[in-house]
Amino acid sequence: MSGQPYNVLFLCTGNSARSVIGEAILNKAGAGKFRAYSAGSQPKGQVHPETIRLLNELGYDTSGFRSKSWAEFAEPGGPKFDFVFTVCDSAAAESCPIWPGQPMTAHWGVPDPADATGTPAEIAMAFKEAYRLLNQRISVFSALPIGSLDRLTLRNRLEDIGQMEGATKAPEPI
Structure with a gap:
C-alpha cells in the first residue's frame, strides 16, 4: 500500500x-492509517443537531461536518476508496454508484438514532448507543492487520464485524 492511508466511506x-459518527470515530481512532468520509444517497442537507452535540461533548472537532451526497465521491477525481461500509439498512438495499478501484464493502447496520422519539434524554441515549456500536465495530476494524490478510479473509472479517452486537439486517438489494 506504500504508506498511504486507507480511504473509507461510510454510507447512510x-x-x-450514523455515517457522520463513523467518519468522526475512524478519523480520530485511525489517524494516519485511515482517512474516513461519509455520504448519503438522499442527504438531509444538515447533520442532525444531536450528532453534533454528542461529538462535541466527546471532544471531536465538528466544524467540517456536513450532510452530502455520495455523488460527490463518484465523480472523476474523487478519492479512491479501499472500503465502503453501509451503516443503515436502506442504503444497503439501494443501487450504489460504481466505486473506482473495487473497494471492499460490508454492511454494518445500526439502529437510526435520528428516528428516536421521547424525551431529550431518551433521544440523547439513542445517539450514544449508535456511537457505542459504531465505535466497537471501528475499533475491531482499525486493529485488523489489513496488509497481511488475503482478500477473502478480510471480507469475512468485515462481514463478522457487521454482525456484532446491535446489528440490523439489511434488506435484499432491489
Whole structure:
C-alpha cells in the first residue's frame, strides 16, 4: 500500500447521524492509517443537531461536518476508496454508484438514532448507543492487520464485524 492511508466511506441514506459518527470515530481512532468520509444517497442537507452535540461533548472537532451526497465521491477525481461500509439498512438495499478501484464493502447496520422519539434524554441515549456500536465495530476494524490478510479473509472479517452486537439486517438489494 506504500504508506498511504486507507480511504473509507461510510454510507447512510440521510448522512445526518450514523455515517457522520463513523467518519468522526475512524478519523480520530485511525489517524494516519485511515482517512474516513461519509455520504448519503438522499442527504438531509444538515447533520442532525444531536450528532453534533454528542461529538462535541466527546471532544471531536465538528466544524467540517456536513450532510452530502455520495455523488460527490463518484465523480472523476474523487478519492479512491479501499472500503465502503453501509451503516443503515436502506442504503444497503439501494443501487450504489460504481466505486473506482473495487473497494471492499460490508454492511454494518445500526439502529437510526435520528428516528428516536421521547424525551431529550431518551433521544440523547439513542445517539450514544449508535456511537457505542459504531465505535466497537471501528475499533475491531482499525486493529485488523489489513496488509497481511488475503482478500477473502478480510471480507469475512468485515462481514463478522457487521454482525456484532446491535446489528440490523439489511434488506435484499432491489
